Amino acid sequence: MSDNTPAALDHAILPGVALGYSPVIDRQRAIAGTRLTLVPLRPDAKVDHAELLAALAAAFPAGGIVLSPQGEALLGALLQQPPAQPVQIEVPAFIAADEVHGPAIAALKGAGHSGLLKGLPSIALPAPVAAVFKDIVLEPGQTPPAGTRLVCAGLRGGQALDAAFEAGAQHVIGWPMDGSYEAEPGAKTEVAADLQVIVELMSRVDEGEDVERLEQTLKRDPSLAFKLLRYMNSAAFGLPVEVSSFRHAIMLLGYARLKRWLALLLTTASKDHSMRPIMYGAVRRGLIMEELAAGMDDREQRDEMFICGLFSLLDHMLKAPFDKLLQSIPVPERVRQALVDETGPFLPYLELVRAIEAESVFDYRERTAALMIGAGEVNACVLRALHKAAQLE
Numbered sequence: 001m002s003d004n005t006p007a008a009l010d011h012a013i014l015p016g017v018a019l020g021y022s023p024v025i026d027r028q029r030a031i032a033g034t035r036l037t038l039v040p041l042r043p044d045a046k047v048d049h050a051e052l053l054a055a056l057a058a059a060f061p062a063g064g065i066v067l068s069p070q071g072e073a074l075l076g077a078l079l080q081q082p083p084a085q086p087v088q089i090e091v092p093a094f095i096a097a098d099e100v101h102g103p104a105i106a107a108l109k110g111a112g113h114s115g116l117l118k119g120l121p122s123i124a125l126p127a128p129v130a131a132v133f134k135d136i137v138l139e140p141g142q143t144p145p146a147g148t149r150l151v152c153a154g155l156r157g158g159q160a161l162d163a164a165f166e167a168g169a170q171h172v173i174g175w176p177m178d179g180s181y182e183a184e185p186g187a188k189t190e191v192a193a194d195l196q197v198i199v200e201l202m203s204r205v206d207e208g209e210d211v212e213r214l215e216q217t218l219k220r221d222p223s224l225a226f227k228l229l230r231y232m233n234s235a236a237f238g239l240p241v242e243v244s245s246f247r248h249a250i251m252l253l254g255y256a257r258l259k260r261w262l263a264l265l266l267t268t269a270s271k272d273h274s275m276r277p278i279m280y281g282a283v284r285r286g287l288i289m290e291e292l293a294a295g296m297d298d299r300e301q302r303d304e305m306f307i308c309g310l311f312s313l314l315d316h317m318l319k320a321p322f323d324k325l326l327q328s329i330p331v332p333e334r335v336r337q338a339l340v341d342e343t344g345p346f347l348p349y350l351e352l353v354r355a356i357e358a359e360s361v362f363d364y365r366e367r368t369a370a371l372m373i374g375a376g377e378v379n380a381c382v383l384r385a386l387h388k389a390a391q392l393e
Contacts (some may be wrong), residue, residue, distance in 0.1 A: 006058035009384045012376030013055050014038075016045030017074075019379045020359030021386060023280050024066060025172045027165055029273050031280050034386065035066040035090070035153075035173050037359045038074060041375060049077050056083045059383040060390070063087055066116055066173070079104040086112045090137070093119035096129060105129050116151065140167065158274075175357060176277045180322070181315035195318070197221045198266045199329055205255050205262065206330040211247050218246055228265050235391045256300065263307045266329075270317060278317050283392065285353050286310030287385035292349050292373070294381075301334075308335045308346045309353060356382060 020037040036056075040047065056065070067083075068090040069075040078089060079101060089108065095101055096117055106128035108115060117133040120142060125133075136148045140163075144150045152164035155174030164172045201217050218225045225246060232243040232253075243249045250258060267282045289309035293302040311331060315322050322339045337344030348371055355363035356378070368378060 005384050006387065008051075008054040008058035009380055009387065012374060012380055013051055013383070014047060014379045015374060015376035016041055017047055017379065018356075018359075018361050018364045018375055019382050020356055020364075021284070021382065022173055022175060022357065022359070023277050025161065025174075025176075025277050027170065029276050031276060032171060033064045033066055033088075034060075035068055036386075037068040037070065039070045039359065039361050040074060041361065041365070043071075047074055047077070049081065052078075053081070053083050055379075055383055056087075057085060059387045060087075061085060062390075064390075066090060068116075076101065076104075079108070082108060082111060082113050086114075088114045088116050088135070090116040090118055091133075093117055093121040096125055096133070097121045097123050102126060102129050105132055108132050117148070118153075120145070135171070137173075140164075144168075175281060176274075177281070177313060177316045181319065182321075195266060195269055197224060198262060198269060202259065202262045202266070202330055205258055208255060211250055214250070215246050224265060224269060227269065228261060231261060231264060231392065257303060260303045260306050263310050267310050267314065267317065275317055278313050280389075281357070282310050282313040282317070284385055284389050285312050285350075285357075287388050288353050288356070288381055289346070289349050291381035291385050292352070292378070304332045304334055305346060305349060307331065308338050308350060311335065312339060312350055312353075352378070 018039045018041055020039065022035050022037075023031050024033040024035055026032045038047075038052075056067075063086040066088045067078060069078055072095065075089075075091065075095060079091075082089065091101075091105065096105060096115070105115060106126070109132050113132075114134060115132040117136040120136075120138065124130075134147070134149060135151045136144050137151045137153045138144060140152075149170040150168050151171045151173065152167075152169045153173040155161055155164055155172055157178035158176045160178075161172050161174065161176050197217065197220050201214060204214055204217060218228070228246070229243055229249070232239060232249055239252065241252070243252060249261070253261070264283070264286070267286075268279050270279065286306045286309035290302055290306040293305040296302055311329075314325060314329075318325060326336055326340060331339075334344050334346050338346040338350055348367065352364075352367035352371060352373075355367050364375075368375060
């Protein structure tokens with residue numbers, strides 16, 4: 001893969017902070033944005049504000065993010081000097097009610113930003129401050145003030161998301177998956193018809209069939225052929241020349257690297273709208289794992305790390321446990337070890353990505369220590385991956 005990484009993200013950044021991320025999901029299960037959580041790893045951790053602003057501008061040039069800085073010092077710095085691109089900044093209610101922060105919060109609206117109020121304030125907010133907050137994060141059972149929209153955050157699992165929307169939430173910040181997929185007793189495992197062409201194509205590539213037979217398989221679903229070429233020509237995976245046909249792609253990439261593109265296609269081809277948050281998560285897992293593997297000399301291992309992260313939510317997407325799924329979908333042995341046996345060299349990286357998603361500082365510290373990777377390096381990988389994922393979409 002050629003590297004289109006912005007200069008601000010090409011080195012370790014923000015070593016004193018653990019970055020976490022999660023999707024902002026609307027009532028139609030579309031992705032409305034990304035919440036980026038910034039957790040200082042120590043109470044006295046120093047954050048280079050200029051570096052933070054440069055990294056945010058590089059990773060999210062068009063905005064579309066909710067910033068959730070943990071700790072009053074970091075939040076205060078962002079309120080005094082917010083990013084250049086439009087963002088929504090999450091502010092605890094007690095901070096919003098503090099007159100010390102009032103002028104900076106009130107100024108956000110005029111600069112094109114907005115606020116996400118976290119919790120009910122104990123006193124009425126001054127009108128210029130209240131005008132910044134159209135969205136409020138509340139606990140279950142709490143009622144949003146008039147003129148504000150309810151947001152539920154930190155949720156995990158499809159049932160929790162459904163309950164939040166039924167309770168009136170306009171957006172949910174969280175993940176629809178919680179652990180491995182648990183199949184219901186007696187449930188049948190079969191790949192949906194619109195995905196069977198991709199599975200068949202992956203099997204044929206795995207067996208090394210000739211180009212003509214592969215092309216005939218792909219022609220059974222022209223929309224998939226179009227999407228595959230669109231991915232290959234995207235800025236996120238910038239190839240040196242434009243790919244004009246499936247045959248051209250094979251000549252340019254070879255069979256081994258073609259597998260990663262088919263894996264990406266399988267993970268994003270579902271027409272089920274409720275799967276959009278899962279697809280969001282899967283693409284980012286794959287890209288983060290590939291970024292974490294960027295320093296490895298083995299190109300094949302980097303591609304396999306990408307597929308491992310990408311396929312790590314396939315059980316939720318196809319509603320079947322991995323031991324059944326991977327009987328029909330060909331994957332490298334190291335990927336199978338991580339997903340089915342929960343062993344092997346890729347598992348620690350997958351566990352780190354899960355800790356980043358969960359915004360769990362304890363697990364984050366444990367996983368980075370086990371892999372001997374610094375927080376700054378992980379942060380750069382996360383932001384590069386989020387940037388590339390946005391380019392793909």
